[in-house]
Amino acid sequence: MGRLVVVSNRLADPRKPAAGGLAVALGESLQRTGGLWFGWSGTIAQDMADGEGHLHTRSSGKVTLATVDLSRNDYETYYEGYANSVLWPVFHYRLDLADFNTRYLAGYRRVNQLFARKLKALLRDDDTIWVHDYHLIPLAAELRALGCRQRIGFFLHIPLPPALLIAAIPQHDWLMRSLFAYDLVGLQSQADVAHCIRYMTTEAGAELLPGQRLAANHATVEVRAFPIGIDVQEFTRLGQSPEALETYENVCKEYSRRQLLLGIDRLDYSKGIPQRVRAFRELLERYPDNEHSATLLMIASPSRDAVNAYADLRHELEGLCGAINGNFGDIDWMPVRYIHRTVARKRVPGLCRASRVGLVTPLRDGMNLVAKEYVVAQNPEDPGVLVLSRFAGAAEQLKDALLVNPYDAQGMAESIQAALHMPLQERQRRHRSLLENIARFDVHWWRESFLQALQSSATSASAA
Numbered sequence: 001m002g003r004l005v006v007v008s009n010r011l012a013d014p015r016k017p018a019a020g021g022l023a024v025a026l027g028e029s030l031q032r033t034g035g036l037w038f039g040w041s042g043t044i045a046q047d048m049a050d051g052e053g054h055l056h057t058r059s060s061g062k063v064t065l066a067t068v069d070l071s072r073n074d075y076e077t078y079y080e081g082y083a084n085s086v087l088w089p090v091f092h093y094r095l096d097l098a099d100f101n102t103r104y105l106a107g108y109r110r111v112n113q114l115f116a117r118k119l120k121a122l123l124r125d126d127d128t129i130w131v132h133d134y135h136l137i138p139l140a141a142e143l144r145a146l147g148c149r150q151r152i153g154f155f156l157h158i159p160l161p162p163a164l165l166i167a168a169i170p171q172h173d174w175l176m177r178s179l180f181a182y183d184l185v186g187l188q189s190q191a192d193v194a195h196c197i198r199y200m201t202t203e204a205g206a207e208l209l210p211g212q213r214l215a216a217n218h219a220t221v222e223v224r225a226f227p228i229g230i231d232v233q234e235f236t237r238l239g240q241s242p243e244a245l246e247t248y249e250n251v252c253k254e255y256s257r258r259q260l261l262l263g264i265d266r267l268d269y270s271k272g273i274p275q276r277v278r279a280f281r282e283l284l285e286r287y288p289d290n291e292h293s294a295t296l297l298m299i300a301s302p303s304r305d306a307v308n309a310y311a312d313l314r315h316e317l318e319g320l321c322g323a324i325n326g327n328f329g330d331i332d333w334m335p336v337r338y339i340h341r342t343v344a345r346k347r348v349p350g351l352c353r354a355s356r357v358g359l360v361t362p363l364r365d366g367m368n369l370v371a372k373e374y375v376v377a378q379n380p381e382d383p384g385v386l387v388l389s390r391f392a393g394a395a396e397q398l399k400d401a402l403l404v405n406p407y408d409a410q411g412m413a414e415s416i417q418a419a420l421h422m423p424l425q426e427r428q429r430r431h432r433s434l435l436e437n438i439a440r441f442d443v444h445w446w447r448e449s450f451l452q453a454l455q456s457s458a459t460s461a462s463a464a
């Protein structure tokens with residue numbers, strides 16, 4: 001394999017200490033091949049015309065980081081608009097929250113064309129290109145239109161919904177057909193793959209060939225599931241850091257008379273946070289033995305504040321938490337502790353380990369890495385219990401979690417009660433089995449299996 005080129009909306013310097021598992025894993029392949037990571041700089045240039053994008057390059061070890069700026073209009077239409085007000089809600093099954101403004105599509109196409117133009121100038125013939133996520137679905141098609149023949153793979157980090165939901169997007173035909181410009185399309189789960197195949201065969205007139213390859217318009221593309229994992233060793237090391245140990249001890253001391261339930265997410269409507277709080281209220285109502293004991297610690301990091309649906313969510317959550325504390329709380333017991341902030345990454349393992357129950361209950365999620373982090377952070381001798389939404393991609397792998405339906409407050413309350421009373425032996429058995437799966441299918445497995453499949457994909461797009 002020649003150089004690896006990674007393209008994503010935002011990039012992270014893989015050598016910075018704050019880099020997460022994904023950045024580190026991609027960084028390893030980039031270092032090995034002297035690769036290039038390309039994306040948006042994060043800067044909105046005030047006086048720039050649309051689609052101009054000044055290119056910045058810098059080195060981090062053997063890796064080149066190349067970024068472009070966006071104009072304010074491009075940022076609003078491509079990023080806030082088409083990516084986060086059309087694709088994000090629809091792909092998370094929320095047609096009600098989608099805003100199909102035609103200006104957004106123009107911005108999305110313009111920025112994908114800008115990325116293609118800027119990237120093409122940096123490419124070598126034997127590069128392998130790996131494009132990430134919903135911001136850049138048509139990027140390969142734009143690169144092919146400029147004459148690029150390199151192998152190009154795509155990985156979608158969010159779910160792919162059923163065909164009829166995709167069909168609600170006014171430009172779905174153009175959007176989904178652009179996937180045929182890739183050699184390989186990677187999705188998080190088998191359910192997503194089934195949705196993709198169904199869409200392509202019913203809506204795009206594609207033929208399903210052996211080896212999960214789809215053919216249409218003289219092009220073929222392979223579609224496969226590559227469930228993303230975490231860097232188990234890195235997260236275990238993080239759990240031994242002074243910050244993680246200090247957090248663990250402080251939280252254990254602070255809540256020594258309580259049973260702690262932890263929710264940690266980006267504040268996003270896909271994460272099912274209000275539904276989780278309602279299930280917790282149901283728990284307190286139905287099972288009074290939890291009074292003065294069960295305490296829900298919810299840490300939600302600020303996210304996409306400028307998009308309206310997110311401000312509504314914030315208000316709903318503040319009202320719900322306030323009402324529970326008012327109705328159920330006592331002078332010495334606040335049932336819900338809601339914190340609207342990002343905690344330092346090194347504190348996450350300590351928080352997970354100190355919690356008796358990990359509540360990971362999204363309404364829909366591509367994978368959900370918090371579920372895996374929670375399991376890895378546990379003490380194997382006395383592990384906490386993972387309560388996991390069956391609608392997270394992770395549920396396909398983590399069958400020994402307590403799987404719940406986040407829309408069913410009563411059912412969820414029953415599962416939380418079961419988690420709080422689960423005998424030690426059962427907790428240990430479930431934890432062992434979950435950990436085995438998470439360690440086997442870690443982020444390195446994910447990266448290697450995707451890149452190997454991309455190398456061996458023999459489709460028409462790069463061979464034409």
Ligand code: ADQ
Pocket residue numbers: 020157158228264265266299300301341342343344345348365366367368369370373
């Ligand atoms: P996200 O929706 O961002 O990612 P997720 O997989 O849950 O979601 O990962 C979030 C990461 O941020 C975790 O590492 C977690 O520890 C951290 N985090 C979350 N809230 C935090 C907080 N308040 N403070 C500190 N850290 C916090 C998208 C898709 C997912 C998919 C990933 C990876 O939506 O479905 O799993 O990409 O492909």
